[in-house]
Amino acid sequence: MTTVATVSEGTDNPYALSHLDSLESEAVHIFREVAGEFERPVILFSGGKDSILMLHLALKAFAPAPVPFTLLHVDTGHNFPEVLEYRDRTVAEHGLRLHVASVQEYIDAGKLRERPDGTRNPLQTVPLTEAIQQHRFDAVFGGGRRDEEKARAKERVFSLRDEFSQWDPRRQRPELWQLYNGRHAAGEHVRVFPISNWTELDVWQYIEREGIELPQIYFAHEREVFNRSGMWLTAGDWGGPKEHETVETRQVRYRTVGDMSCTGAVDSDATTLDAVITEIAASRLTERGATRADDKMSEAAMEDRKREGYF
Amino acid sequence: MTTPTQLAEQLSTTTLLRFATAGSVDDGKSTLVGRLLHDSKSVLTDQLEAVEDASRKRGQEAPDLALLTDGLRAEREQGITIDVAYRYFATTRRRFILADTPGHVQYTRNMVTGASTAELAVVLVDARNGVVEQTRRHAAVAALLRVPHVVLAVNKMDLVEYAEPVFAAIAEEFTAYAASLGVPEITAIPISALAGDNVVEPSANMDWYGGPTVLEHLETVPVSHDLTACHARFPVQYVIRPQTAELPDYRGYAGQIAAGVFRVGEPVTVLPSGRTSTIAGIDLLGDSVDIAWAPQSVTLRLTDDIDVSRGDLIAPVNDSPAVTQDVEATVCHVADRPLAVGQRVLIKHTTRTVKAIVKDIPSRLTLDDLSQHPAPGQLVANEIGRVVVRTAEPLALDAYADSRRTGSFLLIDPADGTTLSAGMAGASFAAVPQTGTPVDDDAEWDF
Numbered sequence: 001m002t003t004v005a006t007v008s009e010g011t012d013n014p015y016a017l018s019h020l021d022s023l024e025s026e027a028v029h030i031f032r033e034v035a036g037e038f039e040r041p042v043i044l045f046s047g048g049k050d051s052i053l054m055l056h057l058a059l060k061a062f063a064p065a066p067v068p069f070t071l072l073h074v075d076t077g078h079n080f081p082e083v084l085e086y087r088d089r090t091v092a093e094h095g096l097r098l099h100v101a102s103v104q105e106y107i108d109a110g111k112l113r114e115r116p117d118g119t120r121n122p123l124q125t126v127p128l129t130e131a132i133q134q135h136r137f138d139a140v141f142g143g144g145r146r147d148e149e150k151a152r153a154k155e156r157v158f159s160l161r162d163e164f165s166q167w168d169p170r171r172q173r174p175e176l177w178q179l180y181n182g183r184h185a186a187g188e189h190v191r192v193f194p195i196s197n198w199t200e201l202d203v204w205q206y207i208e209r210e211g212i213e214l215p216q217i218y219f220a221h222e223r224e225v226f227n228r229s230g231m232w233l234t235a236g237d238w239g240g241p242k243e244h245e246t247v248e249t250r251q252v253r254y255r256t257v258g259d260m261s262c263t264g265a266v267d268s269d270a271t272t273l274d275a276v277i278t279e280i281a282a283s284r285l286t287e288r289g290a291t292r293a294d295d296k297m298s299e300a301a302m303e304d305r306k307r308e309g310y311f
Numbered sequence: 312m313t314t315p316t317q318l319a320e321q322l323s324t325t326t327l328l329r330f331a332t333a334g335s336v337d338d339g340k341s342t343l344v345g346r347l348l349h350d351s352k353s354v355l356t357d358q359l360e361a362v363e364d365a366s367r368k369r370g371q372e373a374p375d376l377a378l379l380t381d382g383l384r385a386e387r388e389q390g391i392t393i394d395v396a397y398r399y400f401a402t403t404r405r406r407f408i409l410a411d412t413p414g415h416v417q418y419t420r421n422m423v424t425g426a427s428t429a430e431l432a433v434v435l436v437d438a439r440n441g442v443v444e445q446t447r448r449h450a451a452v453a454a455l456l457r458v459p460h461v462v463l464a465v466n467k468m469d470l471v472e473y474a475e476p477v478f479a480a481i482a483e484e485f486t487a488y489a490a491s492l493g494v495p496e497i498t499a500i501p502i503s504a505l506a507g508d509n510v511v512e513p514s515a516n517m518d519w520y521g522g523p524t525v526l527e528h529l530e531t532v533p534v535s536h537d538l539t540a541c542h543a544r545f546p547v548q549y550v551i552r553p554q555t556a557e558l559p560d561y562r563g564y565a566g567q568i569a570a571g572v573f574r575v576g577e578p579v580t581v582l583p584s585g586r587t588s589t590i591a592g593i594d595l596l597g598d599s600v601d602i603a604w605a606p607q608s609v610t611l612r613l614t615d616d617i618d619v620s621r622g623d624l625i626a627p628v629n630d631s632p633a634v635t636q637d638v639e640a641t642v643c644h645v646a647d648r649p650l651a652v653g654q655r656v657l658i659k660h661t662t663r664t665v666k667a668i669v670k671d672i673p674s675r676l677t678l679d680d681l682s683q684h685p686a687p688g689q690l691v692a693n694e695i696g697r698v699v700v701r702t703a704e705p706l707a708l709d710a711y712a713d714s715r716r717t718g719s720f721l722l723i724d725p726a727d728g729t730t731l732s733a734g735m736a737g738a739s740f741a742a743v744p745q746t747g748t749p750v751d752d753d754a755e756w757d758f
Contacts, residue, residue, distance in 0.1 A: 015572075015604050016535045019327040019406040028596065028608035029567040032548040036621045036662065060596045061608070064561060065553040147399040154396050160728075173730040174395075174424040174645045177719045178567070179659055183728025197408055199399050 020206050024057065027194040029178065030157060031061040034139045034192055035068050037182050041139035041192075042132075045071040045098065046079070047087030048257040049214055050143030050195065053203055056212055057194060058141075059094065069141070070097040074128045076120040077104030078238040078260040086215040099135065101127035118239030121259045129165040132189055139182065141192050147199045157196050163187040200255075204280055208273040219276065220253045220268045231264030255280070325401070328534050331410040331425035331458070333449040334435025339466045343435060343504035343525075344411055348400050350511035351526060395421050404530040419678070419693040420645040422449065423733055426456040427719070430534055433462045433525070434485075438471045438501075442484045448678040450485065454492035454740055455641065455695070457715055460532050461494050464525060469503040473516040492740050500525055538604050542632070542709065543571030544717045545625040546661035551610055563594060563610035564619055569661065569716035572604040573611065578628040581619050582707035587628055588613040605716075622663035624707040624717070632709045632717065638667075638700040640711075641676075641739040642722065642732040644690040650698075650722065650731050651689040658702055658734075660720040666703040667722075673697045676739070690732070698734070710737030 017025070034041050043058060045051045058067045071091060075084075091098045103123050106112040112123050132140060146153050156172050158180045173181055182190050195203070207214065225232040225248065226241040233240055235247050238260050252265035253276065270276040334340035349359075398409040410425030412418070426432055432453040436446050453461050463485045471477045482499035489497050500509055501520055508514030511526045523531070551563040573579075577590045593603050594610040603609045611625060619625075626632060638658070644650050650669060658667040675687040675696040690696045700722070711718030722732040 015538045016326050017607070019325050022327045022606065024596070025567060025606055025608040029548070032565050032567075032608070033662075036549045061565070062549075062551060063594075063597055064558055065551045146397045153398065174420055174733070176424055176427045176645075176721060176730070176733045177716060178428070179661075179719065179721050181659060181721055181723060181728065181730050183657075183723060185727055197397070197399070199401070201401070202406075 020202065020209060023195070023198050023202055024060075024206070026178075026197065027057045028061040030180065030192060030194040031058050031141075033180050034141070034182070035062070038139040038190075040135065040137050041069045041141065042072045042099070042135070042137045043067075043069050043141040044073070044143065045087065045091075046073055046257075047083040047090070047215060048143075049203065049207065049218060050145070052086075052090070052212060052214060053195065053207060054141060054143045055090065055094075056210060067094070067096065070099060072099045072101065072128075072131060072135075072137070072140070074101045074124045074131070075103065076124060076259040077102065077107075078120055078236075080215075080217055080234070080257060080260060082215045082217050083257055099131060101131040103127055117261075119259065119261045120238075121262050125165070132165065133163070133187075138184070138189050139192050140189060141194065143195055144193045145198050145200075145203075146193075146196050155193060155196065157193055158182050159191040159193065160184060161189055161191055165189075167191075201277070201280060204273070204277045208277060214273075215257070217254050217257060220251050220271045222249055223252050223265065224248070225250055225252060225265060232266070233264060234260050236260055325403075325405050326534050327406045327408065328431065328529060328532065329408045329410070329429050330431040330433065330529065331412055331422070331429040332433045332435065333412055333422050333425075333452070334433075334464075334466075335413075335445060338435040338437050339504045340411075340435050343433075343464065343466065343502070343510065344398065344409065346504045346507060346510045347409075347526060348398065350507060351400055351402055395425050402526065402530055407529065419448070419452065419695070420643060420733075422452050423456060423643040423645070426452055426458050427715075427733065429456075429458050431460040431462065431529070431532055432458045433464050435464045435466050436481060436485070438465050438467045438477055438481065441481045442488070444679040446485065447488060447680070450489045450494065451492060451678045451681065454489065454494050455643075455735065457712060457735075458494075460496045460498070461489055462525065462528060463489075463497060463499040464504075465499065465501045466504050468501045468508060468514075468517065469506050473501075473503075473508075473514075475501075475517070475519045478520075498522070498528055500528065538570070538572050541571040541605070542630050542714060543573055543627050544569040544632075544709070544714060545573060545611060546663070546717070547619060547621055547623045547625060548662050549621055550619065561612075562616070563612050564623075564625065565608075565610045566662065567608045568603060568605040570605050570714045572602060573609075573625075575601045579613070579625050580628050580631045581617060582624045582626065582631060583634045583705040584618065584623070585634075586615075586617045588615040588617055590614075622661075624661060624663075626707070632707045634705040634707050636702045636705050638698075638702060638706065638708060638720075638734075638736060640698055640700070640720070640734045640736045641695065642690070642698050642734045643695045644692055644732045646724070646729050646731045647692050648724070648729070648731075649689040649691045655725065656700075656731060657723040657725050658700060658706070658720050659723055660706050660708060661717055663706065664723070665706065666725070667700050669698060669722075670701050671699040673699065697739075698732075700734075708736050711735035712737055 043054055103120050106127055107114055112126060144152055146155060156175050161167060184190055224235045226235055226245040228245060232252055235241055241247050251269055253268040253270060254265050257263055268279060270279045332340055332344060396411045398411055400407050410429060412421045412425035434449045465478050465481050478501040486497050501517055502509040504510055508516055509524045511524060513524055545568055546566050547564045548566040551565050553561050573590060575590050575593055579590060580587050590611055591614040592612040593600050595603055652669055652672050654669045656667050657664055672687055675684045675694055709718040718736045720734040721730050722734060724731055
């Protein structure tokens with residue numbers, strides 16, 4: 001045991017893993033653990049960068065065999081067309097099976113009501129929960145990261161949910177060593193977050209290192225946007241612009257991609273991954289703080305939605 | 312403002328340190344963590360604004376850095392921390408994952424949880440109070456969980472006039488105690504989290520202290536030890552068999568190396584069966600390599616087509632663990648329902664889960680003074696004790712002292728899957744404490 005704490009650890013230690021290698025190894029371990037312990041796992045896949053990263057890690061974890069999971073997308077009906085196109089192309093490319101749960105269908109059937117603000121992200125919970133019940137998924141992979149938001153900082157890698165998909169922070173199991181306990185009663189399921197310990201910068205750096213292709217929406221491009229509550233939103237028939245809002249053409253990129261109604265773009269001229277990473281590293285706003293209206297609702301907004309079954 | 316040079320450094324490849332904090336609300340732990348995040352420029356504008364907003368609403372004048380880390384409504388309302396929270400920050404030299412654990416007595420299990428994956432633990436004391444019962448408890452948990460590095464942060468030095476003798480006395484007392492429990496490396500640092508002394512920036516008020524600040528120490532402490540000195544261990548997680556036209560015979564054993572180093576050509580034993588073979592190839596997530604080490608996730612291929620499945624352990628032929636059905640261990644009980652003698656449980660060890668029965672609970676340990684209480688009959692939440700467990704099938708178990716990953720296990724309630732206890736096989740502490748009560752003759756303790 002060394003007691004000298006002044007020697008900086010560089011690459012001179014042949015066994016020192018880089019932070020990206022450590023995170024990758026951990027995520028792969030989690031995917032394989034679920035494959036070994038669960039009957040019907042599913043990966044939530046939207047075509048956004050976190051779910052693209054998740055799929056990439058899953059492909060690596062089981063190569064040269066195919067990924068032993070299906071995919072599920074909860075489609076708000078307000079998704080960016082380029083992201084949906086990417087989603088379908090990726091699914092076809094890897095011969096995967098995709099289930100889609102549609103918020104629009106729920107609204108059309110009168111099972112869900114449109115919110116006055118037009119935001120559909122909170123409406124995803126019911127279709128998600130019902131899809132899990134209907135397909136009897138026992139493990140549901142999400143791309144949630146603990147650095148995203150305060151309530152998520154308390155989330156476990158294996159997060160137990162009851163039959164209503166509810167999250168109870170006091171019922172979560174202590175997560176000891178790398179021993180993930182996924183046992184659950186019939187009807188319950190486990191949400192699994194393999195990239196819990198990654199930060200936004202880690203995700204981008206890894207995407208660059210691995211040469212993972214992303215939808216063009218993540219890079220600077222000209223787009224017709226309007227300003228609402230300080231965010232640049234894409235004009236579209238989902239509910240904008242309203243009378244007092246004016247559309248202008250700006251050069252923007254998206255840091256995070258979700259529902260059109262609550263995902264804002266940032267002014268940017270970063271057209272390459274390298275340029276995007278430099279911008280992010282220099283940015284003084286968190287990913288969600290800059291671009292997600294849905295987390296700003298109240299001090300405990302995410303906590304409340306997680307309790308109801310949201311990710 | 313970040314300069315291009317700083318950016319380049321920030322984006323360079325660094326290592327990752329996982330560490331845990333222990334201390335109570337009153338010791339200023341949230342303030343220390345907030346200060347680390349704030350002064351290392353890891354708090355972004357919108358997070359800081361949210362904290363400023365929330366502080367104003369509570370009628371506080373200055374932003375309360377503790378609010379950066381107290382995430383749940385119940386915690387903010389009661390001003391406490393109720394669970395382990397994970398924080399992420401980075402400097403140009405290293406990336407950090409912090410398990411922020413509450414320090415109240417009823418939350419021993421949270422500290423055990425945080426310490427279980429930590430390479431380093433920061434134990435906080437209030438300079439005015441010195442080493443108290445709770446400090447000893449935190450030191451004991453760090454020792455029990457075999458956390459390689461312990462930092463004693465003597466906080467609130469501003470309230471004792473930054474006096475060196477106050478710090479020196481506390482550091483000496485703590486170091487003697489922790490060393491007696493076998494903590495291998497202890498670093499004491501005098502700080503004021505509130506004023507910012509020696510957290511990130513060196514203190515102008517304590518020029519008598521010549522050591523590193525908390526952050527400097529975190530940046531430079533070694534994270535990977537000499538793996539060649541460890542027993543190599545590979546728990547099999549999953550068998551990869553594509554059975555495609557191109558790969559009709561591919562059979563790979565996927566898993567994360569739990570300890571040590573594996574090389575192609577090395578003779579290995581598969582436990583518990585005891586069959587032997589040789590490593591034919593190692594696939595490192597798409598690359599074929601000759602050598603791999605902990606904690607890499609790899610796929611091993613063997614020269615012989617022997618029966619290997621999830622739950623088996625692959626180890627070098629001349630260095631494999633004993634296989635046993637009788638487990639003697641120290642456990643921290645983490646569930647609200649008790650663990651009793653005679654109880655039927657599941658034991659999850661590496662990738663193997665088997666039925667087991669609690670044969671005996673020889674003693675319960677009080678962490679405050681390390682006194683033992685023979686034959687408690689049961690353990691309740693947050694208690695630590697010795698257990699003897701008989702398993703239905705053999706386990707390839709190491710002593711926790713030799714290997715944290717292959718010497719640890721969970722006890723699980725078969726009825727609903729609740730995690731009951733966190734177990735560490737073998738002796739409790741690395742060394743013999745000089746304090747505490749005399750040993751009972753029949754105790755399993757190694758002191």
